[in-house]
Amino acid sequence: xxxxxxxxxxxxxxxxxxxxxxxxxxxxxxxxxxxxxxxxxxxxxxxxxxxxxxxxxxxxxxxxxxxxxxxxxxxxxxxxxxxxxxxxxxxxxxxxxxxxxxxxxxxxxxxxxxxxxxxxxxxxxxxxxxxxxxxxxxxxxxxxxxxxxxxxxxxxxxxxxxxxxxxxxxxxxxxxxxxxxxxxxxxxxxxxxxxxxxxxxxxxxxxxxxxxxxxxxxxxxxxxxxxxxxxxxxxxxxxxxxxxxxxxxxxxxxxxxxxxxxxxxxxxxxxxxxxxxxxxxxxxxxxxxxxxxxxxxxxxxxxxxxxxxxxxxxxxxxxxxxxxxxxxxxxx
Ligand SMILES: NC(=O)c1ccc[n+]([C@@H]2O[C@H](COP(=O)([O-])OP(=O)(O)OC[C@H]3O[C@@H](n4cnc5c(N)ncnc54)[C@H](OP(=O)(O)O)[C@@H]3O)[C@@H](O)[C@H]2O)c1
Numbered sequence: 620x621x622x623x624x625x626x627x628x629x630x631x632x633x634x635x636x637x638x639x640x641x642x643x644x645x646x647x648x649x650x651x652x653x654x655x656x657x658x659x660x661x662x663x664x665x666x667x668x669x670x671x672x673x674x675x676x677x678x679x680x681x682x683x684x685x686x687x688x689x690x691x692x693x694x695x696x697x698x699x700x701x702x703x704x705x706x707x708x709x710x711x712x713x714x715x716x717x718x719x720x721x722x723x724x725x726x727x728x729x730x731x732x733x734x735x736x737x738x739x740x741x742x743x744x745x746x747x748x749x750x751x752x753x754x755x756x757x758x759x760x761x762x763x764x765x766x767x768x769x770x771x772x773x774x775x776x777x778x779x780x781x782x783x784x785x786x787x788x789x790x791x792x793x794x795x796x797x798x799x800x801x802x803x804x805x806x807x808x809x810x811x812x813x814x815x816x817x818x819x820x821x822x823x824x825x826x827x828x829x830x831x832x833x834x835x836x837x838x839x840x841x842x843x844x845x846x847x848x849x850x851x852x853x854x855x856x857x858x859x860x861x862x863x864x865x866x867x868x869x870x871x872x873x874x875x876x877x878x879x880x881x882x883x884x885x886x887x888x889x890x891x892x893x894x895x896x897x898x899x900x901x902x903x904x905x906x907x908x909x910x911x912x913x914x915x916x917x918x919x920x921x922x923x924x925x926x927x928x929x930x931x932x933x934x935x936x937x938x939x940x941x942x943x944x945x946x947x948x949x950x951x
Contacts, residue, residue, distance in 0.1 A: 625723035636673040652727030658691040660746035661721030663945040671933030686721030690742035698730035706736035711894030737905040747921035751782030754893040758864035765862035769795040771839035778844035780807035787842040832879035847871030925951035
């Protein structure tokens with residue numbers, strides 16, 4: 620194929636952002652990658668919403684091909700770890716931000732950033748999981764490392780109807796945890812129960828009446844993709860020795876809390892980063908995702924869109940309107 624389709628983001632001199640479906644040649648791809656991948660699917664994450672809209676200062680150079688995740692087939696490789704025909708997955712490593720990413724039919728990337736597609740998953744399922752699922756899995760692994768087991772008590776998932784939240788809910792429930800899902804969208808209650816949530820906690824209730832450094836000990840663990848007042852409230856409600864995996868900032872980057880939950884209840888705040896996670900940790904996370912996540916739950920979280928629908932989806936995810944995971948068929 621001499622040319623291929625890509626979604627490019629342009630920034631004008633007045634800093635206005637525009638999107639264009641364009642044809643690229645293979646020569647246009649960055650020369651410093653060592654694996655050429657024919658992309659099958661990409662995704663839309665919150666960070667993609669930022670890159671698509673020029674927000675957050677993530678994209679350094681324009682025109683730019685966003686897309687922080689992709690799954691596809693190796694076409695050629697100068698790195699001996701990969702050969703033509705291998706199925707591979709990329710999440711993170713600032714691909715789609717600093718480097719051209721997955722909203723194209725081809726990408727050229729460094730072998731270090733790839734992992735082999737885990738046995739038991741196809742490329743579409745891998746992208747239904749994507750960065751959101753890897754992050755959810757890394758959060759569950761971190762809670763387990765901190766000694767949080769299902770018998771310790773209920774766990775909380777915030778931003779539950781979003782990408783990370785949906786997959787954290789499904790993973791924790793599949794592992795036998797009793798999951799309470801915090802959502803600002805009551806209409807997602809059936810969806811969240813379908814993923815395995817035992818209880819739904821409206822976001823407004825979680826925000827109402829907070830401010831005390833310690834409250835009743837309600838949760839053994841928490842996966843928080845929201846930050847700010849919700850995270851502060853969760854910390855105040857943790858059981859003695861509980862642990863919170865802090866993943867995101869959909870509700871704000873601040874953390875209006877005190878040291879009291881940490882020094883009186885021995886609560887742990889576990890920082891989760893998926894973008895630069897070490898190769899072995901990423902492979903371990905994908906293996907657990909392949910074994911733990913029921914196929915039906917992967918399908919339940921997923922909606923498939925075409926490349927042309929991505930700009931609108933990026934705006935929707937920033938507005939908190941996306942339920943579950945958006946998978947992008949780059950060849951549709
Ligand atoms: N650390 C990492 O490696 C990593 C990886 C992936 C993502 N992240 C971060 O994690 C967060 C979630 O990412 P995502 O891809 O899952 O995004 P997403 O699909 O948009 O989910 C975010 C969810 O947060 C809730 N939310 C949105 N705005 C809110 C507000 N103002 N106050 C309270 N809750 C709000 C919504 O859940 P409800 O509708 O259920 O209320 C929304 O669905 C983002 O901040 C992202 O940057 C971090």
